[in-house]
Amino acid sequence: MSRQGFYRRLYPLLQRPGGSLLVKQGKNMSDEYEEIVGKIHAVPRERIWSAAALRWRLFFCALSVLMAMEAAWGQAETDAIIEAELLKLSSEDTDARQSALMVLAETGDPRVEYLLEAFRIESLFVWNGKVVVCEEFIEDDDFNEFAPLTDPLSGQPILENGKPLVVSVDDLKEISPSRSERRFAQNAKFLIRLSSTDADARLSGAKKCGDPPGIPASTELLRSMADDDPDVRVRRAAIESLELINLFTAIAADDEEATISAADALGQMGSLRAFDRVSELLANESALPEDEQSAEAKKIFQRSVWAIERYQSRISKVGNLFRGISLGSVLILMALGLAITFGLMGVINMAHGELMMIGAYTTFEIQRIVGHTPDAPQNWYFFVALPSAFLASALVGMLIEVLVVRHLYRRPLESLLATWGVGLILIQAVRVRYGDNIGVNAPEWARGSWEVVRDLNFPYSRLFIIGLCAACVAATYLLMRGTSLGLQMRATMQNRDMAAGLGINTSRVDRYTFAFGSGLAGVAGCAWTLVGGVTPDMGQTNFIVDAFLVVVTGGVGELIGVVFSGLGIGMLTKVLEPMEIASFPIGAVWSKVLLLIAIVIFIQFRPSGLFAQKGRLSDD
């Protein structure tokens, strides 16, 4: 059976002794939580065990049994119900149609969502005693209209002899919903989402149910979700939507007491979705003549508006901070490799962006080989792609070093031209091979976001990049400081002739250093596929200028400078972006320009960056 029916039967079992605890008026989440915790602490240990564990054991038992049954015969049974009810939709009798819609919605089958949508936009037809969907008519040269038919359940075209079935429009009988039926179908769509197995669908359903004017029919289901849904985001959305529905119904019923208590609850939640309505209530209340005003209502509405504003501004500050750190770690990842090839080795590696591009395309290639698609996810592929991207870019980097860069260590400005040329060749080679645009599908674990508290989302992809960035910085630091190769690298970069005199094979060290810096670019490119688009010229358009700015600001020769300047630039950008100067919003472009001006001013005072090298080397 479907999940919804399952909920319904399980509901009495799952219901807590205190009734619908979480939806009491005027309580916010944390209070509820404490209350529950307090109750749990109040009972003896054995009872906690039995109460909590038994409930879950029961839940899982029921779940597994039901799932097994569903696999065996549930599907067929649902199909039969849906098909029977479908025909009733075409009846002239309003009551029959209404009940058919109800039954369809109650099956909670995800396929019904498509069906109801078709019903709502009047693409449902009766043909040959069957209900079919036709999304769009086609015309032949003589302007005769034909209808390609689609199966209402699978959403796939109906085939006849292997070809899509097309019939004349005259053979179709329209099913036209009334206005109220259309609204019901719309609402039912969200109700079906509520019982989906996909947490994101449940989340969007739970949110939609609370959108004005609210779907009161969903309260029972929302209440059970607020208690039992495994996903905390869904529980939060369900609680919020319940209060919103309470508010809307109370306003509609002109029930002042209920309105006040719902507004108060929403205010304590800091609900952004209630903000407009509550401030409207406040405005209405204040507009009333003095003697009709209710001081109590006004006070509570005002308090709620302030609470929501305060909460949202706090949230947006934390959100901006996170976005700044996230942008900063993208910048650090981009600039880390460059800090080695440019900062340490002094090569103006204009092909750095292209090495990132190679990392991104390696990820794409690995994804293709593994066969990762949104329909058949192979989520581990990314962990193969990361080292592969490193190796591929390192290999290309080594090739560039051997063929071009090796000859230019004493002519840094000219290495700019040569590596730009290398970049052009790489871009064109990739363009000839792959065309202009490819799609990398992020693994499933990098999609979606972690809702820390209500309305504060940290996307998983960004969190992953922050972690990856920290790992790369740590690995680079360990390599440079902790291994003999790192020691040789530093020696060669500081004084090539002296290092050679001490028996270091400097040309080999150069090669490895350059390859390592290039490999880091590859890792950055691989990580970039989680957050941005992949094109052959992504390096030139997106990365190279920013990466150089980060390195120059950080100071050449010290890796730690990159970390500080990357984070600083990232934060500053994200702090500037949402600000306004004289009610003129800054936005992305101007924040970049302002940032640049800031860097130019900064360079006036610290010409060699945050962490300048000292001594004779700095004069080069």
Add this chain to the structure above:
Amino acid sequence: MTDRLAQSKRISSRLSALNVLAFIGVVIVPSGYFAGLISIETVNMLGRYMAFAIMALGLDLIWGYTGILSLCQAFFFSLGGYAMGMYLAHHGGPEGIIDATGWKLPACLYVVYPYKVGEAPGDALVPWFWKPFYTLPATVLLALLIPGGAALLIGYFGFRSRVRGVYFAILTQAITVASWLVFCMNNMKLCGTNGLTRFDKIAGFQLTHNSVKLGLYGTTLAALIGSYFLCRYIVNSRLGRVLVAIRDDESTLRFCGYHAYRYKLFAFTIAGMLAGLGGMLYAPQMGIFTPANMEASVSIMVVVWVAVGGRGTLSGAIVGALATNLLYNFFTSQHDFILFTWKAEYWQFLLGGLFIGVVLVFPNGLVGLVPTLRERFAKT
């Protein structure tokens, strides 16, 4: 190092190559056009490439002689181009409206105006910064002064804090990218990515007429020759010696009591103004001016022109700009050679190879190739 100084003195011996170029430009192309051998499109194209050559001369002054790699030459070029473009747009196509103060809103601005006309009546005005470009003399003056002023500003802040070498290159590139972003924005009222279009008349003459195109070609040629002599005067003067000294050893020069940054600032400003002049002449010949002329890659292209021709020689800048652009013109279309078909998409490979080759194989450029080969033959 010392023979670089000698090299720059040897200019007079290379003047012959320039004489040939000047002869082609002044005599052969116009007479070929009048004889019907050269189409007006080719003349127009050569005119555009000469505008590029003026910009390259400026870069040669700052990079080839002073040793400062500037990656915002295309930005100055675009400032000049935009100035002239605004003038041309004022006198452009018939579309557009008359605003509340009686100014005609140029067609290309009208199309991408950030507000719908009539929606916010006070806003649909010709912006103040468009108005100075209504007359030609003011435009010509501003097209030189604005890039010059921008160069002065960038150079002042850059050189004062002794931002050098690589850092200066990156700083200027970042400035170019930032201003490119700004020029691409629709609500800057600079016509966004569409650029300035719908040009019609310059000083009352129809731009589409062949004689006007020929006239523009002649003007560009004269400007190029004038710029060349200006640069030659600069590099042969005592000031030019100081510039070369900055390139070869700035620290020693500073210890000798010279204020190196004043000389650098001078060279950088002149370079910016030359680029502005180039842009100003380019816009009417191209018929459109878009922010694409400002992209970071264009500035690097200018560096390659100079490198291909031979840095540190004025003739090299001109030869390089013309040669690379003619190559571009030839190789970005399909050709059937005997053994294989050349496709337009191969151009980037050739260009990339040119970048690498000019650095690794012939660092003295085309102009330096002749003496190098001569020496080699003399040895054998």
